[in-house]
Amino acid sequence: xxxxxxxxxxxxxxxxxxxxxxxxxxxxxxxxxxxxxxxxxxxxxxxxxxxxxxxxxxxxxxxxxxxxxxxxxxxxxxxxxxxxxxxxxxxxxxxxxxxxxxxxxxxxxxxxx
Amino acid sequence: xxxxxxxxxxxxxxxxxxxxxxxxxxxxxxxxxxxxxxxxxxxxxxxxxxxxxxxxxxxxxxxxxxxxxxxxxxxxxxxxxxxxxxxxxxxxxxxxxxxxxxxxxxxxxxxxxx
Numbered sequence: 645x646x647x648x649x650x651x652x653x654x655x656x657x658x659x660x661x662x663x664x665x666x667x668x669x670x671x672x673x674x675x676x677x678x679x680x681x682x683x684x685x686x687x688x689x690x691x692x693x694x695x696x697x698x699x700x701x702x703x704x705x706x707x708x709x710x711x712x713x714x715x716x717x718x719x720x721x722x723x724x725x726x727x728x729x730x731x732x733x734x735x736x737x738x739x740x741x742x743x744x745x746x747x748x749x750x751x752x753x754x755x756x757x
Numbered sequence: 758x759x760x761x762x763x764x765x766x767x768x769x770x771x772x773x774x775x776x777x778x779x780x781x782x783x784x785x786x787x788x789x790x791x792x793x794x795x796x797x798x799x800x801x802x803x804x805x806x807x808x809x810x811x812x813x814x815x816x817x818x819x820x821x822x823x824x825x826x827x828x829x830x831x832x833x834x835x836x837x838x839x840x841x842x843x844x845x846x847x848x849x850x851x852x853x854x855x856x857x858x859x860x861x862x863x864x865x866x867x868x869x870x871x
Contacts, residue, residue, distance in 0.1 A: 689858060743789050745806055
């Protein structure tokens with residue numbers, strides 16, 4: 645158990661809908677990262693937050709947004725969903741020092757029908 | 758721009774034989790390097806990292822990796838493979854002098870044959 649929790653574990657929805665994925669980092673970790681993993685694209689970095697502020701941005705679509713709250717949990721919002729958004733979405737957290745490894749949550753499997 | 762390459766999509770090794778999973782990287786400054794493993798339907802698990810110091814890094818489950826600055830490589834190794842080592846392995850790099858973005862390789866699927 646990495647100490648990072650993600651809810652829900654599975655999510656099935658229809659095209660055009662909006663969903664919210666939730667992540668709670670390990671106790672004491674200030675950084676939260678979001679990744680998308682699909683069969684054809686591999687593991688894609690979406691976005692990082694550090695202590696409530698956006699720190700780095702990767703291949704995140706404009707239909708997607710995220711935020712980190714004062715209690716350090718984070719939410720990833722996916723809107724106007726398309727079939728191609730079906731994937732595993734991982735959250736990871738790390739301690740403040742730059743060289744620290746990331747700890748990954750179990751992921752949310754999103755299926756868009 | 759930073760990048761990481763895992764040239765093999767899949768590696769097959771007989772149980773008990775040594776294994777190597779290759780990784781090369783490109784960063785403008787000094788690298789932080791990481792290896793992660795992913796078992797089916799699970800999140801990634803940290804195996805080991807290189808920050809500075811000894812080029813040979815030892816990690817979890819008997820794995821080790823050797824940092825080679827001249828070849829910009831960070832290959833993952835294990836002297837004797839177990840069937841339970843079968844999984845997807847990711848190499849990752851972060852530039853020490855840039856932002857916190859970590860770049861992951863596309864992954865190498867390791868099959869240990871009994």
